[in-house]
Amino acid sequence: MKPRFLVLTILAFIFLFPATDLIGQDKKQDKKLNYGNTIDVQVPYGRFQKADKNFFDDLQPFTGAGREKVPPTDLTEVRIGLLGPLEGSVLSPQGIQMLQGATLAMEEANEKGGYRGIPYKIFPHNDVGLWGAAANEVVKMNDEKVWAFIGTIDDINTHVALRVALKLELPMVNTGDPDPTLTETRIPWMIRCIADDRQSSYALVNYIYHVKKHSRIAVLRANNRYGRVGIMEFRDAALRYGYPLVLEIRYNDGETSFTTQIERMIKSSPDAVVLWGNAKETALILLQLRKMGMKQPVYGCDRLMSPVFLEIAGEEAEGVITTCQYNPTLDMPNLVAFNKNYEKRFGYEPDVFAAHAYDGMNIIIDAIDLAGLNRALMRDVMTDLKTLQGYQGITGEIIFDASWNDIGVIWMTEVRNGKFEFFPPPPFEQENLTGSIAAKKP
């Protein structure tokens, strides 16, 4: 049923594009979601002022040359780059998962004959190194003549890589960095197939304030870009619901004692606590805050959803609620097969980074299949919001918005009996909607 509609939709788009796009837009405006799946109440300044310009109403074209380039005929392998924290980083376990997820996709594609008989090959690059190494690594990939690349997890490195990808006009698929600003750079060479922190924050904020009816939230976050940008979306969303944070404090990666921060949290007497950081530190924080007498419910970002967190936090993890960009327990045939194959191939369960990298790699492979070995044409099919729109990945259906951000499904989890139990986020409560959409209309 679903595929049929999808096909129909795409067909309709292709044939009726100018009409649907132009006229439909005006007509659809009422029904269409705002940028980033933002509910009206959450639209920046939506209650007060119409913006002079909404940048992502339009799709940024790429008008440069390159589509005319003839694919090489003497290839013995089709190279795909992968930039990730492969060694020497706290994120290395995730980086390895990412590489393995992509590798599995590549191996499956190669089993099916690769690209017209030519096997795919991954050229992995470590993004952990001296100052801005990611930029240099992307340059190296380009020198290696990759056709596209996947990368990375750390948002600083992803941003750095993205800018180089633009200069080199090298298609980039991000499968692991939920930094919302990444796709807001309007670089028509990157798509992201993982939901961003904006989506996670919306879900979390809705859940915390509307479902659980908390109003005083204290945030303890990592003192890095990941923590800063993630919480930025959370803070804005909470504020727009009318709930300023009662406390936002930070810790540094590698810290092991959080007494000072927890003492400050206790003083702020919150209803609940939100932790935003890596699994290890947040688990330690959880243990320590429980030890120091804080009984409040704890919520966290998607990075808490990790075996490391459960292992360290133990029983105290019970009841912790996080978001997750997909639901690994869904009974979808492709996901089940992936989980099985992955474990068989690598000996342990895939994580969220493996799963999204698997999807990302498959998107690249599909793009090559569809467009041939031409970076600009590959880019075209990846970004046209048609060809690959609604891509059925193992992480669910991937829906890109006009900034090529994945605004697809987000999930929530709760630790129950030492396991993450998944559940869909409750529907957003639309408050004070009146006028906001109207205000947006030109």
Next chain:
Amino acid sequence: MKKYLILIFIAGILIILVLARKPALNWSRQHVNYITAVEDHPLNCLSCHLYIQKEGIVAKLINADYLSPFNMAVSPDGSRLFVVAQEGNKLLVINTQTNKVIDKIDVGENPHSVIINNDGNTAFVSNQWADNIFEIDLSLLKIVDTIKTGSGPAGLALGADEKFLYVADSYSSEVSVIDLQTKTEIKRLMAGNNPVGTDISPAGNLLYITSRRTLPMPYGTPPMTELTVINTTTQRVKERKIFDNAYIMENVAFTPSGDMAIATLIRPKNLIPAIQIERGWMMTHGIGIIEPGDNGRIIQLLTDDPNSYYSDPFDIVITPDGEKAFVSHSGVDYITVIDLKAIRALLAESTPEMLDTYSNHLGISSRYVLKRIPTGANPKGLALSPEGEYLYVAERLEDRIAVISTEKMETINTIDLKGPSRITVARKGRRLLNNAGYTFHNQYACYTCHPDSHEDGLVYNMAGKDMGRNLANVQTLRDIGDIPPYKWNGKNSSIYKQDGMRFSTILTRTESFAFDELDALVAYIVTGIKNPPNLRYNPAGKLTAAQERGKKVFYRTHTNCGKEIPVKDRCFTCHPPPYFTNMLMVDVGTLSETDDYMLLDAPQLNNIYESAPYLHDGRAATLEELWTTYNDEDKHGVGNDMMKDQLNDLVEYLRSLRDAKYYIEDPEIYQASTHLKND
């Protein structure tokens, strides 16, 4: 009774002396054997201990202040010879009729060159250790202006219309362009590495500037030294003539017709295993010939003979008739006279391939060397009288000027500059250090690899045990008397040992120094070698903001993450002031596959900015590379947590390090380190 007691006392002392004589002698013998690593060095306390005094009355008494004439200029009418006295910090004025010094003008520290304008009324003297030029009114014999330059002003040239003065900034490797109307530096052009010599083409439109050190080259590749060509009309660099496999290009001279310019140079063999001296296997010396013009060739010819080398060529002058060139060889005390007609003929008949071969040919010199004229110790600067009949030679370590008849090619007179009449032990040592006579076939002097008693920037394949192993970056000689041990592997505990028998077996390959010679050499090395002031990075002892930040990094005890750095992995543990070495052996993870296992002697860091490349095998081209490239495991100090700007600050601080005396005088540094240690 009293007398009796005194007698007993004296007798007692005598008995004790007699009894103690044997053990004392034994102890002395052992001490001398240990220091010199030989068993027959004479037991003479004074020969070693007296002459290594750096300060105090004794030092004053045993040493003398020499003049050390270096570069010269002749007045346009030929009546005056102006001599830069490098050690005396003076400009000497000599009447060439009477051959007498008629005036001495005090100039800045360590003056390098002098140039006279066409009217003969103004002299410019470059003060290499003061970063400025003195303008001297020659009618008043007074300094009338001081002009700031880049670092280490050396060779000077006046533009054709004398509106601009060009200065080779030897330390900052630039050429300062000075507007003589406003007496200000208007810009600096990048020159070769360590530029020194200058000459302007007869037409006045081209300025040639030689340089001494090789351009930074990829590790293990031959040196390349630049001769910079500046268009004096546009005041931009027109061209960079590259001399492959050559360095220490001290000076250059155009022929009067401008058909050639000739520079002095050395062709080192640092990449070849140092297994012999025979057949020019270590160093060869010669000239570089530049044919001006767009397709002009660059030719290198040796001035050596197969069994006799003419080391350390310094200056070159060409007679006004363009037929003879004179080259001073400061390492062998000779002037070589070159027949330029023969050179022209050779160049005319030779194919590029032939010239390529000639550049390594030791026999070809007999085609153009007319004569070798002996001189006094360490001939440096040369000057010709306006008509070219007399050649003046600055005999630097003789405090004397030789006057040579260019026609007879003989010394016809000498001018005594009235320096100290005695030759001190240190002076004798300095002569030894500068003289190649202590190397087989005079192939090189200590000075050759240690120009200005520093280092030559090259890495030598010393072929320790095997031929391709244990490459050695040349180390400076500055301050080394205070910071044993020696060699990178620290095997030599004293300079006596360093320059003793083994030195002659593997390095000079001729008879080792006699004991008195060795004593003199040590006396000079210990007392006579100074660090130039670090005017470029730390002129007055006040650190810049970046250097201050870098100092904090240098003395830090915790990483950026707050983790304590083990004491052995802190910068200042191995590099404490005043010499920034603890003189101990350490493994900093920098040994390469081609090194035999060894610990390395922590090197001193004073004036480290002048000593690229770095590490024992010179692998690191810059200070940055020590940590960006060659410190993967944090063994050379914990540094991988540093942000790039912190590293830059650290590098800025390292560049600020200057002579040890400042750190000895300033106890604040010590406090800083102890204070931080207690953190």
Next chain:
Amino acid sequence: MNSNRTIILLKVLLVIGLSGTFLISCKNEPMNGMFVFTRVPIDNFAIHEKEITHKYPGAQIVTINPDNPDKSEIILTTDFYSACSPRISYDAKHLLFLAQQNKNDSWQVWEMDLRKRTSMKITDFEESCSGPAYLPGNRLVFSRQIPDSGIGSDMALFTMNLDGSNVSQITFHPLFDYCSTILRDGRILFLTKQLYPVSDDMMYLAMRPNGTKAELFFKGTDGYFLNNQAYETMDGFVYFIEWEQGKYNNGDIVSVHQNRPLFTKVNYTSEIGGGFHSVFPIQSGDMIVSYHPSETDPIALYRFSVKEKSLGESIFSYSDYHILEPVLVEAYTRPRNLPDEVNHKESTGLLFSQDINITATQHDTNLLFLSKATKIEVLGIDKSLGIVPVEEDGSIYLKIIADTPIRLRTIDENGKTVSGPSAWIWLRPNERRGCVGCHEDHELSPENRVPLSVKKPPVCIPAELSEISKKGN
């Protein structure tokens, strides 16, 4: 009274005698300024073609005072049946010479104290020695016949202490070696002549006194023969006698300059008839020479002016003796005492060649067709010791068994000889030796670049060496 007189007389005599003795003993250089030469009975004198060593039966070493030659003649070696080859020590106090005490004795090296006129035997071998010369550091060098190793008899150079201890062989090739002089740079200049596999012309080699770094010093034009004795002056000229083939009574005085010996030959006597047989430069600038105007005349002692290239006065002559090997008793600067890198604990030496394809003839367009060598073969006396492929840059780096004569031959891809075999060479234990190419121009210095071959361990020659050393470990 008588007794008193006698006593006084005795006392006076004693005083005179003692002062005489004292004066005599105080005279440090009793023979300073005297000429010393070898007097050879005319009948026993013959110059044999291709003969290097000169041992003259019945010869004696004689000294004369040049100021009064006729009345000052003293035979210094009256105790010997034959004596020749006088060499003055640096301090002019001693004299090395070659002698046989009795007619059938072998020739050995002796040293005479010129003050006491007493002689001490230094060498004591069954085989004859020849060509002694003083080395710095109280040592001497000499030639000695060595046992026939199957390729004919030859002479090798040896060094030993002046007290006869510490004998060391320093040349190891199937050539006939004969020491000529010690150069001022400390090296031994010796005359050598290849015997095997084919007989070759004589040439001068220079070599460090430990037997390392032997290299060609001078090779005469084809067909010219060289004299065993050569002397270097303070200003670097090396004088010796050269004969044209077949004209052994027509030797000329020639010199080469130490700075560039291969190409600085000057003949001083080409315009002078007769024959020169020995030359000895004296520090004043002139020379004393052994010369005879014609074959029938006895060889006599003359002065010779280098500057004028002219024969000076005749100093001394015999009617029945030739005068050869003149020297002046005069102290002279000791040559450099070169350090010794030889380590007898090692059994190998290292040989490095920068590019075996560099040859002296590479710019000769006629030889451009020469193919590029890719391998090098090391040949022993009677067998190949190994074939080694060369590196891309033409370099080779070999560890070769020491004190063993070898020759090298370069081979192209097809196994054909490109050049060689070379002259015989040998390496001393722990010697490290480099050459620019093979048969390269002897005046070419190496190009400064990192050779590929030394980035690896050396190739062992013969190959069993590596096994031996492994076993040794």
Next chain:
Amino acid sequence: MKKVITKISLRITILAIVILAGSFLGFKLVKKPLTSEEYPKTDQRISDKYSQGSLEESSNREGITKDTKPMPLYGNWQTFTKKNGLPADKAYCVRIDGDRVLVGTSAGLAVYENDKWRTYTVEDGLAHPGVLSIDVSELTGDVWIGTLGGLNRWSAGRFETFNQFNSGLANDVIYTVICDGKDVWVATGGGAGSYDTYTGQWGIYTERNAPMHEPWTYGVCAGGGKIFIAAWGGGVIEYTTKTQLFRDYIDPDGEMEIDLFTDDGVIHDITTGVTYADDILWVATYFGLSRYDGTRWKGYLDHDTGLISNFINFLKANGPVVWLCTDMGLCSFDGETWVTYQKKENSMEGKILITNGDDTKEIASSTSIAHEFVIGVDTQDDVIWISTSKGVSRGELLK
């Protein structure tokens, strides 16, 4: 969510069919959002919007002249591609240096001199074949080259490489390099950097010591005793050379997806270039153009000004005129008049659009720029050079 999507698809399908006929009516009335594959042929889009004219006519036209100085028009375009000797068609940057022109391509540095191209690559000493930025020191004539793999000083034939390993350079990807007297400034992937050629001292300006969020810089320019840095995501950073103090200019609305008020500050925090001339700072973004006169900001967007596209790769001011390299052609603007140079599809001909207020005129041109995706520009006297996605072009001032 899946359900939602399915519903949407269904709705769209139905809607699409229903409004099929009406769609073409709207086609010519509304400026439509674009998709990459079918992005409008600029001719169509603009020719419908603007009236026609001829080149000769326009150059004498009152409409495009200002009171003081007429807006210059360029033409007689001559194009160079790989076929003419360029090492690659993709040319990132161009710099006129006296009698020669330096072009940074994806395959090396190309130098045009005496009607010939010569290429310099890694073998010659170039740090990386991808040359992103070039500047020439007015004092010394030294050429500074920013590449994807380090910074080069090219001085009289000698290439000197600075990278993050051998020097104090922040990062090896050099987006922009400029010379300011004896100082050289770079915008790199790891922060802005300065190099004092006299002292050899490097400065690094990142979030650690300057008001930037992150060390990502894209452009840098000098002027008025100041250095301006286009900090990607951080707006514009201003550094006063004398006081060594920083301040930043960011988009006051704090949101990436909108611009609340066009003239309230820099259009967007993602800045791509800065240029300074005649006391005016111009800032390029992928979201429009900003102008700052020292007291107030003004923003320009493509939907309500003559700016041809919001996507500005690079810009360079020369006197009162700023040259904008957009993805839809080369644009020049003096604060009043917009002049845009475009290429006719599949033709060697070009066109010029001149916009003054609401009035726009199109002029046909027999020659055109090499490609509409313009990446670099430089002007000197009567000549302009641009580098594009497919070749470089040289234009002449039309008199």
